[in-house]
Amino acid sequence: MSQPNYLTEEGEAKLKAELKELTGPKRDELAQRLRAAIQMGDLSENADYHKAKEDQGFLEGRIQEIEAILRNSMIIEKPKSTGVVSIGTHVTIQEEGFDPETYHLVGPTEADPRNGRISHESPIGSALMDKKVGDVAEAETPGGKIKFKIIKIE
Secondary structure: OOOOOEEEEEHHHHHHHHHHHHHHHHHHHHHHHHHHHHHOOOOOOHHHHHHHHHHHHHHHHHHHHHHHHHHOOOEOOOOOOEEEEEOOOOOEEEEOOOOOOEEEEEEHOOHHHOOOEEEOOHHHHHHHHHOOOOOOEEEEOEEEEEEEEEEOOO
């Protein structure tokens, strides 16, 4: 059995909305493009047809990807304030000599580091798991080893 895809309720809603868009309007639009290209005749040198077929492959691939994520998803419950870092918590950390930063620990599907959402499987995310306020964590990142103190857990 593969690992579950941890999703927030918001992340699940976004994926369901994307799936609805892809299986409805986007699929219909592609079908119309294909019909129009086929009606032009000779398909061997028809760039519109080849582009539409390529786009169709990407669309169907993304639909399958979203369906697989949703099929194997586990919704992250709002964490109870146990004082321990877990998936779904917001953690404020401070590396020596830097300003504090707050991260929301999420599953890899929703990770978006630029917007403060890090995967619990990332180097920093996994170093934070099960830690408490005041603990010092160490993570091996692409930029080298970093040490940071946990300031706040929400």
